[in-house]
Amino acid sequence: MSQIQDLLLQDTYKKHLQVGKQLKGKDSTCNGTDDLLSNVTxxxxxxxxVEFIQNKTDSLGPDNQDAFYVADLYDVVNKYHNFCKELSRVKPFYAVKCNSSKLVLQTLAxxxxxxxxxxxxxxxxxxSLGVPxxxxxxxNTCKQPSHIRHAAKNGVLKMTFDCESExxxxxxxxxxxEMILRIVTNDTDSVSVLSKKFGACLPKCEGLLKLANILNxxxxxxxxxxxxxxxxxETFSWAIADARYVFDLGRKFGHAMRLLDIGGGFPGDDNFQPAFSxxxxxxxxxxxxxxxxxEEVEIIAEPGRYFVASAFTAALNIIGKKEDYFTDIDGKEQRKLSYYLNDGAFGTFRLDELRGKGVKLKPLKDYQHAQKHFPSILWGPCCTDHDIITEEVSLPELEIGDWIIFSNMGAYxxxxxxxxxxxxxPAVYYPLRKDKITITQKM
Incomplete structure (x- = not known):
């Protein structure tokens, strides 16, 4: 815990805390991507x-019940230290696309x-965070030419490729x-199968390495x-073996091969199986x-969800309710409830993996002693039937104005x-317990 406390005392956080104190009690809505603060609590x-969410929702007035997030930076820090402990030879290069919240990036930097x-x-x-x-x-194996020139102008050398045109x-x-040849993997057991879009097959690698020589x-x-x-x-083992083959092939053709990038794919959700270990x-x-x-080889990885998935919790408000009836297999009429929430599949639940049967949720209000649960559907607020979070959840009867919290919401x-x-x-709140300050970031 002392490492976390020290982190929160870094100059970066002191600066935000100072600005936050100046903004307290003023109109501090963010107007640009560089503005980090909109409120201080x-x-x-x-x-x-959960306690913070409870206190926050209790304090909200009837005109301010929008969905919001709470980000636990302590969780991000703990994940970092665990990654370094478990993979001591591997330096993490965080995948910004997974969650680009600026305070997360600053913490990792x-x-x-x-x-x-x-x-x-x-x-x-x-x-802009001072990262070298x-x-x-x-x-990205397919880059816009102007973006490549921008990388060159700013001294960014390392970049991936997987084909001749790149x-x-x-x-x-x-x-x-400094080019890094991305190869395909057998990722058929993954939720997102990336090798159908990215990567060079092993038989093509020799030609690509030769072309790189020709192009200097x-x-x-x-x-x-x-x-x-x-x-x-086991997919990692097979891919690392293939990488060794291409590594040796590159050296054969005179390339100074010195870097292995084992990518991402590490689990970040609570209780995901197989476990990170x-x-x-x-x-x-x-x-x-x-x-x-x-062998003097630099080994890096590109974890995204591992660092942030479990660190973010979403709080959504019930803005509508409807009841229907259906006949069960025993011929009895049963009640089914639909709840309409103020965020959904066109908001922060856009990815399939964040919706459906596996979504991890619970009412904020304590309903553990509720005598009856009902089959329920959770809809988002948009005017389309595609805006559905889940229709496979059993819940006690809830009411308009109740809050539902969703765990593991930090990734994508x-x-x-x-x-x-x-x-x-939604706004994002960051409880910084050491300095007793919470920073709110607007997207």
Missing amino acids: IVKEGMSV ILGTGFDCASKVEIDLVL ADDIVYA LLKVAENHPAA LQVVGVSFHIGSKSKRP EFTAVINKALDQYFPNK SLSVTSTFNGFHH
């Missing part, structure tokens, strides 16, 4: 996320992570780049990604076999939300 030492960026905007966001260009990998673009726009581009390493939310840790056991064994310590939620039908992005 004093919280007691040791307050839990203070801890010393690198960053996986996919665009000019993400590169600029990370550089060498701690950025431009990990090498030609980089040779024209950033000849000093240096290839410095190999990367892969086993897919998001993988269910098979099962993945790290496979990775460490494969690294010892194919990239032993005596805020970063992909839309404003369809004019519903704005």
Whole structure:
């Protein structure tokens, strides 16, 4: 815990706390992406996320019951330290696309992570935090030429490729780049199968390495990604073995191969199976076999959801309620309830994995002694039948104005939300318990 306390006393946080105190009691709505604060709230030492949500909802007036998030930066810090402990040879380069909340990025920057960026905007966001260009990998295998030139102008050298046309673009726009050849993996056991879009098959790697020589581009390493939310840790072992083959192939053709990027795919949700430790056991064994310590190879990874998924909790308000009846298999008439919430599938629940049967939720109000539960549907607020969060949940009878909290909402939620039908992005609150201050960030 002392490491977390020290983190919160860094100059970055002191600056925000000072600004927050100046803004307290004033109109502090954010008008731009560089503005971090919109409100400051004093919280007691040791307050839990659920306690904070309860206090927050109790204090809201009838005209301010919008959905919001609470981000536990302590959870992010703990995840970082656990990653470094479990994968001591691997430096994390956080995948900005997963959750670009600025205080999350600042926390990780203070801890010393690198960053996986996919665009000019993400590169600029990370550089604005004072992160050195060498701690950025431009990990997008299909880059806009103007973005490549922007990376060159700002000293970002490391970038991935997987085809001939990308090498030609980089040779024209950033000849000093340090290229990383991304290869395909067997990611069929993952929720997001990335190899159908990204990566070079092994038989194509020789030709790509030869072309890089012809274009006077240096290839410095190999990367892969086993897919998001993988269910098979062994995939890492197979991919690392393939990377070793391409590594040796690159050296054969005169490239100074010195970097291995094992990508992302690490679980971040509470109680996800297989557990993170099962993945790290496979990775460490494969690294010892194919990239032993005596060899001078820099090993990095691109974790996203691992750092942020469990750190964010969403609080949604019930704005509508409707009841229906259906006949069960025994011929009895049963009651079914529909609840309409103020965020949904066109907001922060846009990804399929955040909706449906596996969504982790509970009413904020204590209903543990409720005698009866009902099959329930949770709808979002938009004017379309596609705006549904889940229709497979059993709940006690709730009322308009009640709150429902959703756990594990930090990954690919805020970063992909839309404003369809004019519903704005939720605010994000950060309880900083050491200094008894909570910072609110607007998207």
